[in-house]
């Protein structure tokens with residue numbers, strides 16, 4: 001069964017059919033899902049989903065684009081949630097320089113702060129990094145992220161950057177972009193990253209694979225990513241599913 005390690009089923013795009021869609025997962029070969037918080041309200045919704053569905057887990061954290069909502073008072077909620085057995089990671093956290101706001105200073109401050117919380121509560125991190133490779137690696141080194149562990153999700157950088165992340169003990173999150181016609185860079189990342197360091201993810205509702213590119217994404221489209229990965233790695237689709245699911249359980253420390 002496939003483990004979707006990064007999804008946002010709390011997104012309003014799923015309001016029309018969330019229950020039905022989730023009810024179809026088992027039959028579609030989706031065994032587990034981690035729902036990822038992108039802000040404080042989304043983190044609460046992730047916890048709610050993880051309590052509602054036994055095969056769901058939650059990550060709690062604040063995405064770089066939403067860090068302006070944070071202060072020393074409200075960030076304490078992460079500690080509370082982290083004590084829950086269905087909470088398996090701190091994330092998504094990181095840096096996103098695609099948009100001008102919040103400033104890099106604000107983003108860096110809360111990335112570091114949330115890494116420190118993950119260290120304290122002994123949970124892995126889910127790192128979101130876009131157009132910010134150098135600063136992300138710098139902070140990971142400075143904060144000794146190798147002791148914390150986690151994944152660089154929706155990986156968008158070169159194979160060289162992927163290697164640096166893997167060398168720090170991190171996993172590489174791969175999703176729909178792998179199937180895109182202009183996805184050559186991701187093919188190279190998959191070619192050069194050991195199979196035991198790769199996680200499958202949708203990042204749904206975003207980044208649907210071909211042939212659904214541009215549509216609303218969901219976990220039942222992951223087999224398209226599996227097929228492409230199996231071709232690149234020269235192994236069977238069953239092997240891709242088995243290994244990536246083992247990787248996900250190892251990273252999220254789910255037995």
Ligand SMILES: [Zn+2]
Nearest residue numbers: 006036092203
């Ligand atoms: Zn995400």
